[in-house]
Amino acid sequence: MSDRPAPRETYSEAIEDFLKAIYLLQQEHERVQTSTLAEALAITAPSTTEMAKKLARAKLVSHEPYRGMRLTAAGERIALEIVRNHRLIELFLVEALGYSWDEVHEEAERLEHAISDRLAERIAEYLGDPHFDPHGDPIPTAEGDVRELELTPLSEWPLHTPGVVTRLLNQAPDMLRYLSEKGLTIGAEVEIVARDPFEGPLTLRTAGGKQVINPNVARYVLLAEKDEAQQR
Amino acid sequence: MSDRPAPRETYSEAIEDFLKAIYLLQQEHERVQTSTLAEALAITAPSTTEMAKKLARAKLVSHEPYRGMRLTAAGERIALEIVRNHRLIELFLVEALGYSWDEVHEEAERLEHAISDRLAERIAEYLGDPHFDPHGDPIPTAEGDVRELELTPLSEWPLHTPGVVTRLLNQAPDMLRYLSEKGLTIGAEVEIVARDPFEGPLTLRTAGGKQVINPNVARYVLLAEKDEAQQR
DNA sequence: CGGTATCTTTAGTTTAACCTAAATCGCGAA
DNA sequence: TTCGCGATTTAGGTTAAACTAAAGATACCG
Ligand SMILES: [Mn+2]
Ligand SMILES: [Mn+2]
Ligand SMILES: [Mn+2]
Ligand SMILES: [Mn+2]
Numbered sequence: 450m451s452d453r454p455a456p457r458e459t460y461s462e463a464i465e466d467f468l469k470a471i472y473l474l475q476q477e478h479e480r481v482q483t484s485t486l487a488e489a490l491a492i493t494a495p496s497t498t499e500m501a502k503k504l505a506r507a508k509l510v511s512h513e514p515y516r517g518m519r520l521t522a523a524g525e526r527i528a529l530e531i532v533r534n535h536r537l538i539e540l541f542l543v544e545a546l547g548y549s550w551d552e553v554h555e556e557a558e559r560l561e562h563a564i565s566d567r568l569a570e571r572i573a574e575y576l577g578d579p580h581f582d583p584h585g586d587p588i589p590t591a592e593g594d595v596r597e598l599e600l601t602p603l604s605e606w607p608l609h610t611p612g613v614v615t616r617l618l619n620q621a622p623d624m625l626r627y628l629s630e631k632g633l634t635i636g637a638e639v640e641i642v643a644r645d646p647f648e649g650p651l652t653l654r655t656a657g658g659k660q661v662i663n664p665n666v667a668r669y670v671l672l673a674e675k676d677e678a679q680q681r
Numbered sequence: 682m683s684d685r686p687a688p689r690e691t692y693s694e695a696i697e698d699f700l701k702a703i704y705l706l707q708q709e710h711e712r713v714q715t716s717t718l719a720e721a722l723a724i725t726a727p728s729t730t731e732m733a734k735k736l737a738r739a740k741l742v743s744h745e746p747y748r749g750m751r752l753t754a755a756g757e758r759i760a761l762e763i764v765r766n767h768r769l770i771e772l773f774l775v776e777a778l779g780y781s782w783d784e785v786h787e788e789a790e791r792l793e794h795a796i797s798d799r800l801a802e803r804i805a806e807y808l809g810d811p812h813f814d815p816h817g818d819p820i821p822t823a824e825g826d827v828r829e830l831e832l833t834p835l836s837e838w839p840l841h842t843p844g845v846v847t848r849l850l851n852q853a854p855d856m857l858r859y860l861s862e863k864g865l866t867i868g869a870e871v872e873i874v875a876r877d878p879f880e881g882p883l884t885l886r887t888a889g890g891k892q893v894i895n896p897n898v899a900r901y902v903l904l905a906e907k908d909e910a911q912q913r
Numbered sequence: 914c915g916g917t918a919t920c921t922t923t924a925g926t927t928t929a930a931c932c933t934a935a936a937t938c939g940c941g942a943a
Numbered sequence: 944t945t946c947g948c949g950a951t952t953t954a955g956g957t958t959a960a961a962c963t964a965a966a967g968a969t970a971c972c973g
Contacts, residue, residue, distance in 0.1 A: 463960060483921060496961055498922055503959095515921060515968060545777065546803045556797055563795035565788055571778045695930060715951060728931055730952055735929095747938060747951060 462562045465531045466490065467500050468509060469561075471520050472528035476597070480517035529593040534561040534569050536582035536589075541572045543583045550583040550634075551625035566591075584625075585616030585635050585671070600671035603639070603651070604664040611640045612672035619669040632657035633670055694794045697763045698722065699732050700741060701793075703752050704760035708829070712749035761821040766793040766801050768814035768821075773804045775815045782815040782866075783857035816857075817848030817867050817903070832903035835871070835883070836896040843872045844904035851901040864889035865902055 460468075470489045474481045487497040501518050504510040509524035520528060538557040542548035548556070564572075570591065573579070580596075582588055589595040598615065606612055614637045617628065632655030633639065642659070643652035651667055653660045692700075702721045706713045719729040733750050736742040741756035752760060770789040774780035780788070796804075802823065805811070812820055812828075821827040830847065838844055846869045849860065864887030865871065874891070875884040883899055885892045 461959075484919095492960090493962065494921065495923080495963080500960080502922095542800075546800070546807060548803070552799075556800055559795045559797075560792070563791045565791075567784075568774075568778070568788055571780070575778060693929075716949095724930090725932065726951065727933080727953080732930080734952095 460527060463500070464504065464509075465527065465562055467504065468520065468524050468528040469531045469535075471510065471518065472525060472532060475519065478517075480513075480519060482517045486518075526593055529589040529595065531561050532595075533589045533591070534564055536586055537569055537572050537576065537579075538564070539582045539584070540576055540579055540588070544576060551622040551629070553583060554620050554622070581616075583635065584620050585614075598673065600673055603633075603641070603653075603662075603667040603670040603672055606641055606672050608641050608644060611638055611675055613638055613675055613677075614670060615673040616671040617669055618671065619666075624666075624669070627666075628670065631655065631660045631662060633660075633662075638675070639672065692759060695732070696736065696741075697759065697794055699736065700752065700756050700760040701763045701767075703742065703750065704757060704764060707751065710749075712745075712751060714749045718750075758825055761825040761827065763793050764827075765821040765823070766796055768818055769801055769804050769808065769811075770796070771814045771816070772808055772811055772820070776808060783854040783861070785815060786852050786854070813848075815867065816852050817846075830905065832905055834900045835865075835873070835885075835894075835902040835904055836899040838873055838904050840873050840876060843870055843907055845870055845907055845909075846902060847905040848903040849901055850903065851898075856898075856901070859898075860902065863887065863892045863894060865892075865894075870907070871904065 467486075467490065470486055471481050474485055474489060478485065483494050483497050483501065486501075487494045490497065501510060501512045504524065505512040505518070508521055509527065510518050511521055512518040535557045538560045539550075539553040542553045542556060543550060573591070580588055587595050587597060600615055601612075603612075603614075614633050614635055617625065617633075617635070619625075628634070631653070637656060640654045641651055642654050645651070648664055650661045650663055653662060699718075699722065702718055703713050706717055706721060710717065715726050715729050715733065718733075719726045722729065733742060733744045736756065737744040737750070740753055741759065742750050743753055744750040767789045770792045771782075771785040774785045774788060775782060805823070814820055819827050819829060832847055833844075835844075835846075846865050846867055849857065849865075849867070851857075860866070863885070869888060872886045873883055874886050877883075880896055882893045882895055885894060
């Protein structure tokens with residue numbers, strides 16, 4: 450009738466989100482600090498320490514008290530599976546169900562824990578084993594391989610040089626909608642026509658015409674050269 | 682005066698499964714007993730009593746100690762939403778992702794709690810607002826309306842009278858595979874050619890030829906007359 | 914080199930959802 | 944009409960995941 454299924458994995462949603470958050474923060478910081486992780490998970494520092502100790506006991510994380518933590522190989526394997534699920538779901542919602550790219554994140558945040566390995570593979574198959582999600586984030590393979598591209602933030606892109614928007618690091622819905630309005634969507638071609646001094650605004654040419662944008666925002670927009678962008 | 686419905690509370694997976702199980706058992710029993718429900722949920726009777734008391738306090742269930750419980754209108758509304766999600770997901774997995782009907786239940790058991798209202802509606806739209814899931818179970822509308830058809834178990838169907846398989850009450854994967862082998866899938870035409878006495882086997886004619894089947898199993902197979910079955 | 918601000922951990926609590934063991938209820942049979 | 948048995952509830956305990964308050968460590972600055 451409605452007997453609950455045996456959990457596919459032995460790990461709780463809390464643990465999965467914890468490991469995933471460490472994985473994502475490790476892209477930026479060599480060691481992940483308690484406070485950074487607490488902030489990312491919207492929980493308190495003591496809760497974070499407690500979970501870190503528990504996962505260290507389980508050998509999913511290596512935690513050196515007072516100086517942060519890193520995933521072990523076992524922890525990374527789990528994190529990559531959740532990241533894969535998340536990004537596959539985001540793309541599936543866009544491709545199969547007409548979601549727009551600014552609506553998918555929250556839905557994926559829950560579904561990433563609820564789908565079976567089998568469903569993840571069916572979705573991947575449906576999508577033709579994609580390598581990138583709707584925000585340009587790379588989708589790890591089922592075996593846990595990811596290739597992070599070497600991309601350059603729009604804020605540091607050279608003047609008068611056409612580039613292609615390839616990845617967006619800030620995925621808050623209002624940020625994504627704002628970037629859409631400026632013509633900065635994945636695959637869009639863009640060129641910087643002027644850069645003001647003192648952290649001043651950038652002037653861009655996009656398909657939608659001339660745009661002005663703050664370099665703090667441009668930091669989130671990663672570009673590739675036109676020919677590099679082809680081979681995605 | 683915009684009377685937008687108050688943002689509905691969100692209930693735990695345990696509560697949602699509890700309400701759903703009561704709903705399903707109410708189809709059979711006027712009042713749902715503690716032990717029946719405990720068995721359906723694979724939890725102990727004390728855990729069941731405790732949850733019943735909690736949901737009675739929340740006015741989702743009316744619980745008369747020692748003599749079972751029923752859903753209130755509020756509880757039924759939630760149960761129907763979960764049942765709708767479950768059945769939409771089952772059908773979606775079959776229609777969009779090539780699952781077979783014996784594989785979908787367990788997946789839906791988790792996903793039913795993880796999808797948003799918006800995703801449920803997108804899935805319904807994708808499927809063309811369907812009224813029945815892959816097992817012939819009716820899918821409640823978003824407003825909470827269900828129409829249960831009046832169907833007859835194969836075990837009680839008259840001899841030499843063609844009928845159409847319309848719903849399957851037992852959805853264990855091995856049962857569903859067994860019924861498939863016997864040619865008893867949704868929409869299949871069937872006729873009883875002999876019925877042995879003393880609860881003996883039924884002899885059937887299906888598209889796959891002559892079949893013999895135990896009446897205990899035939900009880901789960903619900904039939905409609907050929908013309909009734911046309912109107913879905 | 915010491916003082917202090919900030920970050921981190923420890924200690925102790927809470928809540929949800931389960932459990933086992935024991936007490937209690939209700940109903941049918943004697 | 945009472946007895947006893949099965950069903951149900953009560954009592955008390957456990958675990959996971961959060962919290963606040965307080966203690967401890969690190970690092971930076973003068
Ligand atoms: Mn998540
Ligand atoms: Mn993404
Ligand atoms: Mn469920
Ligand atoms: Mn079903």
